[in-house]
Amino acid sequence: MKNSIRVARAEVRMTQQQLADAVGVSRQTVNAIESGKFIPSTLLALKLARQFRKRVEELFTLDEED
Numbered sequence: 001m002k003n004s005i006r007v008a009r010a011e012v013r014m015t016q017q018q019l020a021d022a023v024g025v026s027r028q029t030v031n032a033i034e035s036g037k038f039i040p041s042t043l044l045a046l047k048l049a050r051q052f053r054k055r056v057e058e059l060f061t062l063d064e065e066d
Contacts, residue, residue: 006034008052023047
């Protein structure tokens with residue numbers, strides 16, 4: 001699964017820590033999501049989408065292999 005969390009975060013000039021605090025996770029979790037090492041739960045994906053005022057589909061896309 002690919003995501004554009006890093007791009008969305010950069011667009012609003014937000015640090016990983018600020019995003020983590022806003023959605024209730026650790027900075028390490030945000031880093032793992034951005035690097036593709038961790039797929040967030042549905043609830044967390046919805047919180048991320050709400051934070052950036054985007055749809056989940058705008059932040060997360062399936063790879064061909066998924």
